[in-house]
Amino acid sequence: xxxxxxxxxxxxxxxxxxxxxxxxxxxxxxxxxxxxxxxxxxxxxxxxxxxxxxxxxxxxxxxxxxxxxxxxxxxxxxxxxxxxxxxxxxxxxxxxxxxxxxxxxxxxxxxxxxxxxxxxxxxxxxxxxxxxxxxxxxxxxxxxxxxxxxxxxxxxxxxxxxxxxxxxxxxxxxxxxxxxxxxxxxxxxxxxxxxxxxxxxxxxxxxxxxxxxxxxxxxxxxxxxxxxxxxxxxxxxxxxxxxxxxxxxxxxxxxxxxxxxxxxxxxxxxxxxxxxxxxxxxxxxxxxxxxxxxxxxxxxxxxxxxxxxxxxxxxxxxxxxxxxxxxxxxxxxxxxxxxxxxxxxxxxxxxxxxxxxxxxxxxxxxxxxxxxxxxxxxxxxxxxxxxxxxxxxxxxxxxxxxxxxxxxxxxxxxxxxxxxxxxxxxxxxxxxxxxxxxxxxxxxxxxxxxxxxxxxxxxxxxxxxxxxxxxxxxxxxxxxxxxxxxxxxxxxxxxxxxxxxxxxxxxxxxxxxxxxxxxxxxxxxxxxxxxxxxxxxxxxxxxxxxxxxxxxxxxxxxxxxxxxxxxxxxxxxxxxxxxxxxxxxxxxxxxxxxxxxxxxxxxxxxxxxxxxxxxxxxxxxxxxxxxxxxxxxxxxxxxxxxxxxxxxxxxxxxxxxxxxxxxxxxxxxxxxxxxxxxxxxxxxxxxxxxxxxxxxxxxxxxxxxxxxxxxxxxxxxxxxxxxxxxxxxxxxxxxxxxxxxxxxxxxxxxxxxxxxxxxxxxxxxxxxxxxxxxxxxxxxxxxxxxxxxxxxxxxxxxxxxxxxxxxxxxxxxxxxxxxxxxxxxxxxxxxxxxxxxxxxxxxxxxxxxxxxxxxxx
Numbered sequence: 012x013x014x015x016x017x018x019x020x021x022x023x024x025x026x027x028x029x030x031x032x033x034x035x036x037x038x039x040x041x042x043x044x045x046x047x048x049x050x051x052x053x054x055x056x057x058x059x060x061x062x063x064x065x066x067x068x069x070x071x072x073x074x075x076x077x078x079x080x081x082x083x084x085x086x087x088x089x090x091x092x093x094x095x096x097x098x099x100x101x102x103x104x105x106x107x108x109x110x111x112x113x114x115x116x117x118x119x120x121x122x123x124x125x126x127x128x129x130x131x132x133x134x135x136x137x138x139x140x141x142x143x144x145x146x147x148x149x150x151x152x153x154x155x156x157x158x159x160x161x162x163x164x165x166x167x168x169x170x171x172x173x174x175x176x177x178x179x180x181x182x183x184x185x186x187x188x189x190x191x192x193x194x195x196x197x198x199x200x201x202x203x204x205x206x207x208x209x210x211x212x213x214x215x216x217x218x219x220x221x222x223x224x225x226x227x228x229x230x231x232x233x234x235x236x237x238x239x240x241x242x243x244x245x246x247x248x249x250x251x252x253x254x255x256x257x258x259x260x261x262x263x264x265x266x267x268x269x270x271x272x273x274x275x276x277x278x279x280x281x282x283x284x285x286x287x288x289x290x291x292x293x294x295x296x297x298x299x300x301x302x303x304x305x306x307x308x309x310x311x312x313x314x315x316x317x318x319x320x321x322x323x324x325x326x327x328x329x330x331x332x333x334x335x336x337x338x339x340x341x342x343x344x345x346x347x348x349x350x351x352x353x354x355x356x357x358x359x360x361x362x363x364x365x366x367x368x369x370x371x372x373x374x375x376x377x378x379x380x381x382x383x384x385x386x387x388x389x390x391x392x393x394x395x396x397x398x399x400x401x402x403x404x405x406x407x408x409x410x411x412x413x414x415x416x417x418x419x420x421x422x423x424x425x426x427x428x429x430x431x432x433x434x435x436x437x438x439x440x441x442x443x444x445x446x447x448x449x450x451x452x453x454x455x456x457x458x459x460x461x462x463x464x465x466x467x468x469x470x471x472x473x474x475x476x477x478x479x480x481x482x483x484x485x486x487x488x489x490x491x492x493x494x495x496x497x498x499x500x501x502x503x504x505x506x507x508x509x510x511x512x513x514x515x516x517x518x519x520x521x522x523x524x525x526x527x528x529x530x531x532x533x534x535x536x537x538x539x540x541x542x543x544x545x546x547x548x549x550x551x552x553x554x555x556x557x558x559x560x561x562x563x564x565x566x567x568x569x570x571x572x573x574x575x576x577x578x579x580x581x582x583x584x585x586x587x588x589x590x591x592x593x594x595x596x597x598x599x600x601x602x603x604x605x606x607x608x609x610x611x612x613x614x615x616x617x618x619x620x621x622x623x624x625x626x627x628x629x630x631x632x633x634x635x636x637x638x639x640x641x642x643x644x645x646x647x648x649x650x651x652x653x654x655x656x657x658x659x660x661x662x663x664x665x666x667x668x669x670x671x672x673x674x675x676x677x678x679x680x681x682x683x684x685x686x687x688x689x690x691x692x693x694x695x696x697x698x699x700x701x702x703x704x705x706x707x708x709x710x711x712x713x714x715x716x717x718x719x720x721x722x723x724x725x726x727x728x729x730x731x732x733x734x735x736x737x738x739x740x741x742x743x744x745x746x747x748x749x750x751x752x753x754x755x756x757x758x759x760x761x762x763x764x765x766x767x768x769x770x771x772x773x774x775x776x777x778x779x780x781x782x783x784x785x786x787x788x789x790x791x792x793x794x795x796x797x798x799x800x801x802x803x804x805x806x807x808x809x810x811x812x813x814x815x816x817x818x819x820x821x822x823x824x825x826x827x828x829x830x831x832x833x834x835x836x837x838x839x840x841x842x843x844x845x846x847x848x849x850x851x852x853x854x855x856x857x858x859x860x861x862x863x864x865x866x867x868x
Contacts, residue, residue: 012095014110021093021114021121034113035106036070044069073112076149084108086152090115090164093125116148123246127164132246136161163246169236170247173215173228175208182256183212184542185277186231189264191221195466196284198223199309199337199537200261203282204230206538207259214251216240216268241270259541260303266295273302273567273584274577280305280545282335282537284463284486286316289380293777293835298567300324301590302581305548306332307541309464310486322796323775325591331548335540337464340495343473345450346525353450357403360444361437369400370452371513374445374467375459377408377438379416382458382481385506387423389456390436392510400513402456405439405448449474453519459484460504472497477516479509561596562863564771570732570868591773591797597861600769600800609795614851617769617800620743620862623753631658631751632717632759634808637704638664639697639722643674646723650682653745655719655755662686663709665700667693694829696839697722698805702818705811712815717759719744721806732868739867740806743768743860757858758808764855765809765846767802771867774803778836779844786820790848798844800859805843809850816849817842 012020018034031037038055042048045068048058059070069075077083088100091111099107115122119131133151134141137160140150151162177183184207188200200215201223207213213231217224218238227234232251237243244252258272258279265281272279281303290296300306300320308314311334321328345353358365373386383404390402410417429436439448455471457480464486471478472495480487482500492498499516501508567581568574586595594600597617604612636659640646643666650656664675664686672688679686689709691700701720704710710718721744744767746752758766775797783791828838847857 012099014099014104014106017093017095017099018110018114021125022117027117034071034110037072037113040072040075041068041070044075071109071113072116073109076112076152080152083112083152086156087111087115090126090128092127096125118147122148123163123248127162127167129163129246132163132166132243133160135242166237166243166246167248170249171224171228171234171236173213173231173233175213175230175232177212177232177251179254181210181212183214183232183251183254185214185216185252185255185258185268185272185279187216187258187260187265187268188227189217189262190219191217191223191227192219193222195463196262196264197221198466199282199284201226201230202337203259203261203538203541206536210539212251212254214249214255216265216271218265218267238267239270240268241274244271257542257545259538260299263290263295263299266299269298269302270567270577273581276580276584278304278545280307280541282307282309282541283317284309284313284337286313286461286463287320288316288461296320297324297592300326301592302567302584304331304588305541305544307335307544308332309337310334310489310492312483312486312488313463319776319778319780323591323773323777325589325797327589331588333544335537335544336489336491337537338466338469340469340472340492340497342475342497344475344522344525345519347521347523349450349525350519350521353447356447357439357444357451360439361401361403362432363401363437365401365451369398369454369514369518371400371402371454371456372448372452373402373404373406373456373458374441374448375406375462375465377404377406377417377420380460381406381462382460382504383409384416384420384423385458385504385509386456387420387427387429387436388506389458389510389513390429391427392507393513394435396510398514400435402436403439403448403452404437405441405445407441409438449476452476454479454513454516456480456509456513457485458506458509461485475519475521479512479516481505481509562594562771564593564867566592594771594773597769597863603799607795607799610793611795611848611851612799614855615800615847615857615859617859617861618757620860620865621753622746622750623756627756628751632755633660634717634719634755634759635659635661635663635710636719636721637701637710638662639700639720640664640666640671640675641693641697642723643671643678644723646675647678647682649723649741650678650684652748653741654748655745655751656682656684658751659719663689663704665689665691665704667691692829695827696805696830698839698842699827702814705814705818710811710814712811714811716811717755717808718811718814719755719758719808721745735866735868736804739862739865740768740804742865743862744806744808754808754860757860758810762856763810763858764813764850764853765802765807765857767807767846767857767859768804769800769859769861770803772803773797773799774801776844777840779838779841781836782838782841785822785825785838785841790820790852794848798847800847800857801844802846803843805839807846809846810853810855812853813846813849813855816853817845820845820849820852 022028036056036059041055041059048055087108091097091100096111115126115128119129123129128151130147133147140147186200186204186207188197191197204213204215204227208230215227215231215234217234217236220236233249235247255277258277260268260279260281263283263285281299283306287296297320301324314332354365375381377383386404393400409420411421428434430438449470454477455467457468457478462485468478468487477497477499479499481503482488483503487493487498499512501512563578565578568577585592601617604615636656656662662684666672666675666688669690672690675686675688691703705712710716721741744752744754754766757763850857
């Protein structure tokens with residue numbers, strides 16, 4: 012094909028057929044880069060032909076860039092994928108490089124069809140370039156390549172074709188796995204793919220490559236390696252991805268694929284093996300539970316750990332979850348010859364004679380969760396008791412430079428001379444000796460603190476080994492496993508009891524030939540059970556009855572305009588399933604309060620923000636403001652921005668040092684507002700300093716003073732979203748430069764004890780449940796299953812009696828923890844959720860003021 016034929020074939024069907032029939036001249040570029048011509052109103056083509064070329068004016072972007080980027084031709088040639096264009100470049104024919112550049116420079120969608128560069132993808136991947144308004148192709152050629160920036164070139168290398176040919180007569184299933192390592196969850200994912208390939212086209216998404224990649228490719232149509240498939244999918248050039256009918260995410264760690272599935276409204280199940288106790292950040296299990304059509308658990312013990320989260324989200328456990336065990340315990344027996352050979356080999360590796368000594372082994376990554384330290388302690392107890400049992404841990408991960416665990420375990424091992432010929436404790440790296448360990452050992456001791464259903468247990472039983480583990484530490488508490496004759500459990504993390512139980516367990520009894528070693532322990536219909544359950548939960552019916560809600564607040568997606576349609580999809584899905592993370596509208600929140608019989612909810616009301624009239628504003632109630640200013644940097648701006656500070660009877664500002672107190676005094680003098688700085692330990696974030704005002708005599712709980720509590724603690728390094736959130740709260744609570752908020756007037760009314768902003772998010776008790784024991788049973792037993800509403804962000808108006816009631820909820824000598832504090836699950840997060848309870852206990856109302864026109868995120 013000639014250069015002109017290639018140009019016309021690519022731009023066919025677009026306006027460029029008429030506006031730019033020749034790639035050799037770009038009229039838009041010419042006018043934009045020659046403003047003198049634009050003002051003169053000349054025809055760009057005529058001017059270029061008659062004058063511009065002779066004057067040295069560039070007629071295309073290629074001509075302009077070539078002068079300053081000498082290696083441009085080579086850079087462009089590396090990007091071209093269109094065969095006809097590549098052939099011309101390889102022949103070295105004139106004009107083909109200019110043609111290639113001009114085609115790529117047209118941008119989306121032309122660039123991705125003829126090259127390994129996409130302007131749209133580059134800007135989506137490199138948000139800083141987009142924010143700066145820079146030309147994506149120019150940035151990539153001049154900087155991105157050298158900086159190692161990811162582009163379409165990299166994305167396409169992460170799209171791998173599998174061995175299975177796409178069959179249009181079959182449905183298509185997406186299976187997401189977090190990695191392709193030879194570990195538990197990826198192996199389960201591979202089994203799902205193997206089964207799925209029989210009835211479906213399978214596309215596998217993974218976050219990371221690994222040694223199992225070849226196996227996945229063998230059993231699927233394609234594998235895509237992507238950290239953000241939602242963003243990458245349109246640029247993959249994989250037609251099958253638009254034909255996906257359903258999906259399965261294997262493990263919580265596959266959560267990055269949620270956006271891809273939800274945006275496209277693809278029904279999917281999540282097959283879960285993780286306890287929530289160790290799954291962080293907490294948004295991962297929350298988002299998986301919110302947006303999966305069904306949750307499938309490998310054991311009921313694992314599902315039980317999600318109970319509190321289910322309560323917070325109003326997740327219908329009966330309808331939307333079920334159990335599919337990943338495997339069955341299949342007992343087997345090792346033959347005598349294999350047993351003897353394995354013990355000799357392990358003895359040779361360790362440099363000891365195992366003889367007829369009992370052999371106990373542990374297996375897995377050397378880490379705290381796996382309980383390797385308790386395995387070591389059990390060996391010490393056995394040795395002290397005169398027991399000649401040999402303890403062997405097989406697994407990798409001991410890092411003597413890891414100060415969180417490895418340093419101390421390494422010291423422990425050296426102190427007890429582990430690994431020496433005289434020791435009863437030895438470590439063997441993972442790998443080739445694992446089958447010998449299983450064959451030679453009598454007992455697998457699983458000292459894990461939490462472990463869903465580790466494969467080593469199934470392997471041990473198939474090798475005729477007894478298994479000892481801790482109760483409430485794994486999925487093996489399920490009756491289908493716990494009642495097995497080869498399974499034995501002791502009290503959680505009671506190493507002494509475990510060491511005592513080990514010698515009493517039966518020794519291995521090898522058979523003459525052995526049997527059952529090759530018996531399939533895996534349940535072979537995991538995929539079909541998940542797909543059947545996905546169909547049976549009546550997804551289509553539920554969605555057909557759903558409305559999307561009127562409050563446009565993002566949960567999974569962003570608040571950007573580009574995600575507007577995706578937010579509609581996510582809201583509709585949450586509404587369909589009755590799951591709560593964002594209120595659909597204020598009437599839904601009011602209905603939730605009205606339908607509750609709990610005394611806390613009966614004392615809550617929702618009102619709509621209305622600026623006070625001039626007459627009302629002329630006579631504001633008497634009130635005080637408390638500001639906690641660990642970082643006082645934004646204090647001056649807030650004092651100037653909100654006129655409420657000028658009207659307040661007193662403004663107390665707590666901080667943690669005298670130097671900051673002096674800074675606060677100076678800010679008060681500068682703004683003309685009398686500030687009273689109070690130095691208190693930075694304990695309890697912002698809320699304990701507020702409550703301490705009452706015990707320290709700065710606030711009077713004997714009279715029902717009206718207080719507004721706000722904080723500035725996160726003023727340094729906050730994100731744009733945090734600034735918007737703070738503005739949302741402060742406007743509702745305080746008003747603006749010239750107007751007072753209605754919140755203070757509402758708070759002053761008799762019968763009202765607490766007033767705060769109505770937040771569209773529904774957060775539940777979260778991990779704060781663990782601190783219910785800090786309250787008296789008379790209170791904790793009366794708390795609602797969900798708080799429903801509370802002052803998110805811990806900023807509010809309240810009467811002194813309510814603050815005093817909050818203090819009284821706790822023991823007066825309660826040992827408040829110090830900072831730093833985690834993101835959730837502290838006693839202070841519990842206090843945040845208890846403010847409506849404190850108001851209800853004073854027989855007053857908690858009022859939540861909604862301001863729909865105030866942006867929350």
